[in-house]
Amino acid sequence: MSSESVYKKYPKNEASNLIALLQDIQEVHGYLPEDDIIRVAKHAGVPTSRVFGVATFYNQFRLTPLGKHVIRVCRGTACHVKGSLDILQTLEAELGIKAGETTRDLQFTIETVACIGACSIAPVIVIDGKYYGGLTSKSVYKLINEYMKKD
Numbered sequence: 533m534s535s536e537s538v539y540k541k542y543p544k545n546e547a548s549n550l551i552a553l554l555q556d557i558q559e560v561h562g563y564l565p566e567d568d569i570i571r572v573a574k575h576a577g578v579p580t581s582r583v584f585g586v587a588t589f590y591n592q593f594r595l596t597p598l599g600k601h602v603i604r605v606c607r608g609t610a611c612h613v614k615g616s617l618d619i620l621q622t623l624e625a626e627l628g629i630k631a632g633e634t635t636r637d638l639q640f641t642i643e644t645v646a647c648i649g650a651c652s653i654a655p656v657i658v659i660d661g662k663y664y665g666g667l668t669s670k671s672v673y674k675l676i677n678e679y680m681k682k683d
């Protein structure tokens with residue numbers, strides 16, 4: 533689906549379609565580009581500030597593109613107890629971004645997630661769908677540097 537077909541799908545000046553419209557635009561781009569936020573506002577007949585408000589309120593929406601590698605750091609209780617904060621901080625320091633951000637070269641995105649059902653191997657991270665468990669600051673440092681070298 534293209535942006536154009538998304539806009540065609542929804543009638544103009546129908547504010548009740550705002551969330552569905554944003555979801556479809558995000559489906560097309562993987563995030564909500566600023567130009568589309570402005571266009572969605574015009575299309576739905578609402579102020580741009582309201583669209584930004586909705587896009588930032590719901591965490592299903594992203595205002596920045598995802599990186600090539602998406603790193604999900606589990607911050608559930610079992611992982612927290614086993615040191616997931618150290619894991620997260622090591623990744624943030626190595627990549628120079630905070631959770632929820634993407635590196636400038638669009639290679640990596642870090643996200644935090646609630647329990648991903650692998651507590652027995654806590655602390656766990658998932659990179660591009662692949663699970664890595666039993667991590668330490670040292671092993672995650674090594675792991676992320678291997679990914680950095682790959683690209």
Ligand code: FES
Binds near residue numbers: 607608612656
């Ligand atoms: S708390 Fe992290 S996998 Fe369950």
